[in-house]
Amino acid sequence: MAVAVSKDLTVQVLEDVNAAKLTDRQQALQAAIQRGEPKCLGVSQVMLGLMVMSYSIPLHFTELTEVARLGVPWWSGLTFIAAGVVAIILDKHCTMKILQVCLIVSGVSTVLSVVAVIIYSVDIDKNPEVPCIKTLHGGCNENHYTTKLSRGVKSSLLLFTLAQTAISAIVCFLLFRQRRSFGQYTSLTQAAPSTPTAHTAPDLN
Template sequence: MAVSISRDLTVQVLEDINVVKLTDRQQALRAAIQKGEPKSLGVSQVMLGLMVMSYSIPLHLTELTEVVWFGVPWWSGVMFITAGVFAIVLDKHGTMKLLQVCVTVSLAAAAVSVMAVIIYSVDMGKHPSAPCNNISLSQCDDRYYATRLSLGIKSSLLLFTLAQTVVSAVLGFLLYRQRCGFGQYASLDQATPSTPTSSTPLGQD
């Protein structure tokens, strides 16, 4: 903090050069984050999470398999929505602390997506479509149609989860790169005076 004293003994506190540099760096951080458009990717994550959860509802009406028992669409969908909300908030409040949290949540969402993809793949391999014993498909039993519906839904959930894996990985990579570029400015969020102040001359009330 720089201080200057005039001839009439008026003390004036000038702007600190370091404070100005940190403020400029914080603005650059926010501009860099917004350039990566985390809001768009965050909205995509929220939509994919909602779609995964809503598409999984019919699975409870068909053959119950490991996907339903473990609740894969639900905890993966909640994780996708959480990561999307953090990305949307980061677009409005580009702070270093929030950036670090968003990086962690995005990478966690990518890991959860990979885990869900594995479970979907194993489940679909263990529970194939039941064969139709009749010559005419219109006379197949209910189990045939139930397993076909279950496989169709799981295929859709698998595609949504793969898309979520890509979105989370891309967002996590972009934010991590920004974090590495601005990591030395972790104290940007601290409040600092931004305008010069002055006091009365010495010896006066």
């Protein structure tokens, strides 16, 4: 805090240079993060999470495989939604604390997305489509349609999860870069005094 004393003993508290720099850095951080459009990425993550969970419902009415038994669409979908919500919050309330939380959640989302992709791929490979066996009515047997539906749903979920992996990785990269640039400023929520304040010395006579 800078203090100036005039000839008439008027004490003037000037603007804190460090606080002003801190506020400038906070505004720069917010501008840098908003250039990465975390709100759009967050909304995309939320939508993908909801799609993964809703698309997985038919799997519970077909043959239960590892994907359904392990509940992959549910825990992966909830992770996507959580990462998206935190990214949307970061867009509105840009602080280093929320940035670090968003970075951690996005990192977890990326790791779990990769795990989900592996499980989907292994499940699809282990459960091939049953060949069509003609019935008396001229159609295929029920097992053929069941496995075909199951593989189609899992293929869609695999694509959604791959998209989520890419989005989470992009968010992690952007946030990690901003964290390195502004990491030394740990109290970005502090505000600098807007205008100098003046204090007059008391009359000693």
